[in-house]
Amino acid sequence: MTAKIAVHDLHKVFESGTGQVVAALEAIDLSVPAGQFMCIVGPSGCGKSTLLRILAGLEHPSSGQARIEVTRPDRPVNAMVFQEQSTFPWMTVRQNTAFGLEMRGVDRRTRDERVAYYLEKVGLADFANAYPYQLSGGMRQRVCLARAFASEPEVLLMDEPFASLDEQTRILMQEELLRVWEGEHGRSVVFITHSIDEAVLLADVVVLMTARPGRVKATFAVPFPRPRGNLAELKAQPEFGRLTYRVWELLRDEVLSAQAQDMARRAGGAGGEPEGPRWAPTP
Numbered sequence: 351m352t353a354k355i356a357v358h359d360l361h362k363v364f365e366s367g368t369g370q371v372v373a374a375l376e377a378i379d380l381s382v383p384a385g386q387f388m389c390i391v392g393p394s395g396c397g398k399s400t401l402l403r404i405l406a407g408l409e410h411p412s413s414g415q416a417r418i419e420v421t422r423p424d425r426p427v428n429a430m431v432f433q434e435q436s437t438f439p440w441m442t443v444r445q446n447t448a449f450g451l452e453m454r455g456v457d458r459r460t461r462d463e464r465v466a467y468y469l470e471k472v473g474l475a476d477f478a479n480a481y482p483y484q485l486s487g488g489m490r491q492r493v494c495l496a497r498a499f500a501s502e503p504e505v506l507l508m509d510e511p512f513a514s515l516d517e518q519t520r521i522l523m524q525e526e527l528l529r530v531w532e533g534e535h536g537r538s539v540v541f542i543t544h545s546i547d548e549a550v551l552l553a554d555v556v557v558l559m560t561a562r563p564g565r566v567k568a569t570f571a572v573p574f575p576r577p578r579g580n581l582a583e584l585k586a587q588p589e590f591g592r593l594t595y596r597v598w599e600l601l602r603d604e605v606l607s608a609q610a611q612d613m614a615r616r617a618g619g620a621g622g623e624p625e626g627p628r629w630a631p632t633p
């Protein structure tokens with residue numbers, strides 16, 4: 351089977367203006383089949399967002415390849431959902447959701463139909479004419495989800511989309527995301543999270559990355575059938591506890607080395623440049 355997303359021997363090195371070099375990603379190999387939900391976990395600063403930005407075409411790899419198979423050239427290659435609220439404040443919920451379709455020149459009837467369908471799916475049908483400031487944080491993230499799905503991208507790329515939501519809203523959003531996604535067929539997702547629970551609840555496959563430079567340390571297949579429905583019930587299963595523990599066992603060392611890197615950087619030691627004012631003092 352050909353992969354929907356194929357990453358081969360990908361490296362990314364950042365060079366700062368002062369000549370400091372940061373190896374962010376090293377020899378990443380990933381293959382996401384059509385319809386697979388992949389979650390990536392790894393310590394802070396290990397290159398997760400960089401990897402996603404490369405997949406989105408927002409950043410170039412230093413070497414290696416990242417490819418997304420395109421089957422519908424009339425549709426966008428990807429849609430992204432970020433942690434930060436990325437709704438347009440001057441547009442209504444409906445206009446926000448229709449944004450990608452409108453940019454692509456999709457005719458009005460199709461656009462309205464598709465927007466209505468996804469707003470219904472994320473429970474915002476009654477808020478179509480509201481503005482983002484009238485919504486809660488969770489509702490604004492629902493708008494972002496609806497917009498991403500409505501644009502019918504080849505792949506969905508999500509960078510910690512629920513990280514700033516409170517725990518209860520987050521559980522509801524995870525269920526909602528799965529409900530919408532499981533109702534579609536064949537849409538591949540790469541979802542980044544620092545929550546092991548979230549990764550195991552959502553994913554078919556969990557990829558664990560090392561501390562910087564980010565490499566793939568391990569891959570875990572998640573055996574829970576779909577649709578997953580009530581996620582609290584899933585969490586109560588012994589297999590859920592076993593799997594999250596196995597992920598944590600391997601992640602723990604990476605978090606410790608990421609923290610050590612960070613401390614070295616702050617101390618101005620081997621980890622990099624010292625933190626301090628980056629501006630020149632005024633005379």
Ligand SMILES: Nc1ncnc2c1ncn2[C@@H]1O[C@H](COP(=O)(O)OP(=O)(O)O)[C@@H](O)[C@H]1O
Binds near residue numbers: 366374393399400
């Ligand atoms: N544009 C950039 N220029 C320089 N360094 C960067 C840039 N973007 C990310 N980095 C560095 O690359 C590393 C990985 O960053 P990132 O991908 O944001 O990590 P994560 O999302 O896993 O927390 C970090 O050390 C970060 O400081």
Ligand SMILES: [Mg+2]
Binds near residue numbers: 398399400509
């Ligand atoms: Mg990040």
